[in-house]
Amino acid sequence: MSTLRGAIKAKARPRIEPGFAVAAIIIAALLILFILAPVLAVLLRSFGVGTGELTFQYYAQFFQSASYFRAFINSISAGLISTSIIIMISIPFALYVTRSKSMLSKVYRGIGLLPLVAPPFIFSLALIILFGRRGVVTDWINSITGLEISIYGFWGVVIAQVLGYFPVAYMMIESSLRSINPTVENASQDLGASQMKTIRSVTLPLAGTAILKAGLIVFVMALADFSNPLIIGGGESFLASDAFLLVTGRQNLEMAAVLGVFLIMPSLLVFLFQTYLLKDHETASTNNSSAQNNPLNSKVKSFVFSISTLMVLFISLMFIMVILGAFVQIIGINNTFTLSHFSDQSGWNFLWNSVVVSFFAALIASGLGILQGYLSVRKNIPAKKFLEFIALFGLAVPGTVMGIGYVLIFNGPPLFLTGTVLLLVLNMAFRKIGVGLESGISNLQQIDKSMEEASSDLGAGPYRTIWRVVVPLLTPAFMAGFVYTFMTAMVSVSSVIFLISPGNNLAAAYILNLADQAAIGRASAMSFILILIVLACMGLLKFIEKRSKLSV
Amino acid sequence: MKFIFKSVIGLLLIFILSACGGNDENTVALYTHNDEGEMQAFASALEEETGVNIDILRMSSEASWSRIDAEYPNVGADMQWGMLHSFALIATEEDMLESYHSPTWDDVPAEFKDPDGKWYGWSYWFNVLAINDDLLDELGLDKPESWEDLLDPQYKGEIVLPDPGTSGTAFLFVSAIMQIMGEEEGWEYLKKLDENVGQYSQSGSAPAQMVAQGEYAIGITWDQAVFDRMDEGYPISAVIPEEGVGFDLDVAWIFKDADNKEAAKKVIDFIGSDEGMGLASEFRSMVTKPGMSAELDFDPNFIDYDAVWAAENRERIMEEFQNKFN
Numbered sequence: 052m053s054t055l056r057g058a059i060k061a062k063a064r065p066r067i068e069p070g071f072a073v074a075a076i077i078i079a080a081l082l083i084l085f086i087l088a089p090v091l092a093v094l095l096r097s098f099g100v101g102t103g104e105l106t107f108q109y110y111a112q113f114f115q116s117a118s119y120f121r122a123f124i125n126s127i128s129a130g131l132i133s134t135s136i137i138i139m140i141s142i143p144f145a146l147y148v149t150r151s152k153s154m155l156s157k158v159y160r161g162i163g164l165l166p167l168v169a170p171p172f173i174f175s176l177a178l179i180i181l182f183g184r185r186g187v188v189t190d191w192i193n194s195i196t197g198l199e200i201s202i203y204g205f206w207g208v209v210i211a212q213v214l215g216y217f218p219v220a221y222m223m224i225e226s227s228l229r230s231i232n233p234t235v236e237n238a239s240q241d242l243g244a245s246q247m248k249t250i251r252s253v254t255l256p257l258a259g260t261a262i263l264k265a266g267l268i269v270f271v272m273a274l275a276d277f278s279n280p281l282i283i284g285g286g287e288s289f290l291a292s293d294a295f296l297l298v299t300g301r302q303n304l305e306m307a308a309v310l311g312v313f314l315i316m317p318s319l320l321v322f323l324f325q326t327y328l329l330k331d332h333e334t335a336s337t338n339n340s341s342a343q344n345n346p347l348n349s350k351v352k353s354f355v356f357s358i359s360t361l362m363v364l365f366i367s368l369m370f371i372m373v374i375l376g377a378f379v380q381i382i383g384i385n386n387t388f389t390l391s392h393f394s395d396q397s398g399w400n401f402l403w404n405s406v407v408v409s410f411f412a413a414l415i416a417s418g419l420g421i422l423q424g425y426l427s428v429r430k431n432i433p434a435k436k437f438l439e440f441i442a443l444f445g446l447a448v449p450g451t452v453m454g455i456g457y458v459l460i461f462n463g464p465p466l467f468l469t470g471t472v473l474l475l476v477l478n479m480a481f482r483k484i485g486v487g488l489e490s491g492i493s494n495l496q497q498i499d500k501s502m503e504e505a506s507s508d509l510g511a512g513p514y515r516t517i518w519r520v521v522v523p524l525l526t527p528a529f530m531a532g533f534v535y536t537f538m539t540a541m542v543s544v545s546s547v548i549f550l551i552s553p554g555n556n557l558a559a560a561y562i563l564n565l566a567d568q569a570a571i572g573r574a575s576a577m578s579f580i581l582i583l584i585v586l587a588c589m590g591l592l593k594f595i596e597k598r599s600k601l602s603v
Numbered sequence: 604m605k606f607i608f609k610s611v612i613g614l615l616l617i618f619i620l621s622a623c624g625g626n627d628e629n630t631v632a633l634y635t636h637n638d639e640g641e642m643q644a645f646a647s648a649l650e651e652e653t654g655v656n657i658d659i660l661r662m663s664s665e666a667s668w669s670r671i672d673a674e675y676p677n678v679g680a681d682m683q684w685g686m687l688h689s690f691a692l693i694a695t696e697e698d699m700l701e702s703y704h705s706p707t708w709d710d711v712p713a714e715f716k717d718p719d720g721k722w723y724g725w726s727y728w729f730n731v732l733a734i735n736d737d738l739l740d741e742l743g744l745d746k747p748e749s750w751e752d753l754l755d756p757q758y759k760g761e762i763v764l765p766d767p768g769t770s771g772t773a774f775l776f777v778s779a780i781m782q783i784m785g786e787e788e789g790w791e792y793l794k795k796l797d798e799n800v801g802q803y804s805q806s807g808s809a810p811a812q813m814v815a816q817g818e819y820a821i822g823i824t825w826d827q828a829v830f831d832r833m834d835e836g837y838p839i840s841a842v843i844p845e846e847g848v849g850f851d852l853d854v855a856w857i858f859k860d861a862d863n864k865e866a867a868k869k870v871i872d873f874i875g876s877d878e879g880m881g882l883a884s885e886f887r888s889m890v891t892k893p894g895m896s897a898e899l900d901f902d903p904n905f906i907d908y909d910a911v912w913a914a915e916n917r918e919r920i921m922e923e924f925q926n927k928f929n
Contacts, residue, residue, distance in 0.1 A: 554658030
């Protein structure tokens, strides 16, 4: 990837047309204003800048207070434990799905990805119903073994994180396993290694980079998790949730900023490591392997199949609890069927708001991201590495930090945007612009530049070329970025929770509020509809994609 | 290819049109600490009676106040409907509120409203204990009858209390304990209670719900949170501790910088009207308009709660609480 970009750079710098130059300047300004500035604002505020004095007192408080330091330890260890568990499940799960041709493996894949379309905290709700102090399963365990278990606290958060972030790691590991050339494995087995040994010493090392990458991304996500600790943490301190409570409950922006700094440091390290030190070394792999995948032998297969089945059952159970919760009076207490949880007028309005905001956010993130990718790859704009860095960094910044940064910057003159829909859209768009950028860059590198050269040789101007040649070629990248941003924007809550206002509330934040009032029925009903809407929108996009391919 | 652009442009137009609707002068933005269910009933009745729409953002009392304080003088809402009396006093002190003399409030006794019409108290609420009787039997615990009883080691881990850092219900509880026992003994009490608390929740209504679901046996919460759960068929009951409970006036006000004062005034008028108070009495055990509340079938045993003292000492008490228990 980097060698290719280097090759392009080595060519003579093409003249930048004024239109593209203006676009580059606008994108640079937006990236700095909506990604870099909020993060810097949090950093400055943690030293008291803005309150009139420069001080380390908030850091001193952080280390003196048992509770803040504990939040740090809790967040880090929950992140590490969730990540390890997720990776240990993802590998066998991905092995099973990629090596099996049965219908069942497709179903497993679908269920494994399902948590992506749900608000990240609904698993906490389902876990409480099942494993709460008097949950269905808890009672059962208690009556058999006499053990008193409680899901509230650290381990509840870990389990909820495992469920919520599993699909992210699974997707990355699956796609890397798919790209491994089976002939390598065949060679190993022909030389006498057992399949188990082959997987351990050939397959997994080949997928090593992808697994490490998946682990790092999941770790950053788990670290930034703020909603699960709120619902199931049982008052245990975690960095992101404590920072949120400090802002909303006690208006202590300085201390929240300090927690934000501790939240962002591990994320920044992981981001730098992954972007600049981690090189893809999938040399033995080919992308379009026509060779058959190595089918698993029965011993290995039964092992990976049982782990996958357990995970699939667990995920399904969680979703079933949400659906049941939505359709009965009070789950576990009064299990009569009802539709009353759905007659929630403001809930429906907020769902609509979410669709509108996510739609525009996805449009901006994907469109602008790809435009930036184009300028970066083809037009060789100045400081392009720096701008790419900011855009990708936006993906790694924990939502809570970004939210606090937006409160600090946009809550007063000259940029008074708090309370507007626009700010919600911009927040979501710029947190995800890196997705559009990455998919644009990788798509552009697959397109030979000669197409554009042919167009201009035939007399088309640069703008005509981009409109008639480049844009159609980049449509797949646009769609990929759009779908991903839309989906994540619909269910994201950690950043926008700081920015919502009367009339501009969003469904995910509303559901969190319902969960906070312990209104499980309505929270489940809203989650259920939200999941359906996300699935329906993705179906619609797939349909449009298909139609457009036919009509081209 | 063309199909894609057509569909995208079509969707864009729909969204832009829909986004431009609303936000007219008949829409009032408000903050509230009332539960969502209650506010939706108020919203539809209000629209029917006056044609005014409300956009609601629900936050717990402390979160509401924290937001108002941070945003002032550019508060993101026109008014507040449902808030602690103590905050009304602080907001009046800091001159954040608009004066308005609403005709519908004439027959509400003077003690429930500000003499300058800056805030209006529309209902009362008070602390109660939520008890899950089935669970108490199952666990073999005695039914607590006083605040003092809650310190009994038998309840260890079975009590859920909202966090005074976010919840007004918890703040009322903490300041009532201070007023009943005196500060020094009050802190001593809270320290012992902390050993029995299984969990601190964010919202003041959550303990009632958690007790109703059998997660915990005892919750410290407010009256209506328990009565609503009883109506919904949960196996819970309310207990008024022997030492008495703190009560608080639930208030509404208009912000001085409101964009939409005329519509906000209509909302205040509606709250004070017979329809508004009648509707509120369906959700609250006591409203401030004489003759509108149903008779209570128990003695609420109110202490002589001093909301002014609570307002004046709020910050100090909160800080000490956070230092001691966080």
